[in-house]
Amino acid sequence: MFSVSARTQYGIRALAYLARTPGWEAIGAQIAEAEGISPKYLEGILTRLATAGLVRSERGKNGGYRLAKPPGGIVMAEVVAALDGEVRPVDCVDSLGICDHDSSCRSRRFWIGLKFAIDEYLGNRTLADIIEEGADPVSTR
Amino acid sequence: MFSVSARTQYGIRALAYLARTPGWEAIGAQIAEAEGISPKYLEGILTRLATAGLVRSERGKNGGYRLAKPPGGIVMAEVVAALDGEVRPVDCVDSLGICDHDSSCRSRRFWIGLKFAIDEYLGNRTLADIIEEGADPVSTR
């Protein structure tokens, strides 16, 4: 339940690799090789991350990918949204009129509450929390 | 992302129906009819809920299903686990040795943290929170 796609896991690995790399830049093949990800599949992942503004890409010789911001500015909620879409336990979380029991639906509020809980967690962690050594992420709050 | 299966949504509807029913008992066909769920598919759902001890079933004439406990005792975390399994963002949350970067893996802790956040939310809501009218669930805590 609530399992994360390989795409998202690959994406986080790629971002973490970039964050560890001098200048935060590398070429796709290099990331794929180092992280053991299918190069062609990784391409699509990096494209999504670039579209979301988390990564910058440059084509042609001497091209490659680099983090668009420092790791502390890359919020995990954005990463997840870029790769697997917004957190949406049920379809009616953001659009009404899907079922006939409209806005008084109790379970809808239940799922919206879950969405908030997840979004709050993901919104308060950054790539820096993932790559840094030491205590648990944001344990100091 | 993090979408809930139709199975779980159906299951919650069925539980809510039982909770609203006098004596908390009804037959499968009746629930399916009232909630607009495929009867045969609902069978499997109710079987799962019965196996998990959330619902009691009785076969034969005058048989049917009933809640095994009062709605306030049916924790949503159990419901979700019975229908879609435990919350497990990544496979390595409860078993090590899946990847080679064992227990020092930072992203593993990240996902475990997310699991805890979800489990805490689901563990603090019951069926009673879903069926009752009024304010948001557990807003009084």
Added chain:
DNA sequence: CTTTTTCCTATCGGGATAATAGGATTATAT
């Protein structure tokens, strides 16, 4: 012993995911 109900097993179609392939585009360097 008939009826009513849950239980068990098997199958099927659709959709998404992960992966692969081939080429088109862009930019650098020589």
Added chain:
DNA sequence: ATATAATCCTATTATCCCGATAGGAAAAAG
């Protein structure tokens, strides 16, 4: 210019899971 090295784009495939369906077996009541 031209070769090279990289991202970008589009399409295809294989596989798995889910939602749904079907047919019957088992059990309990009357």
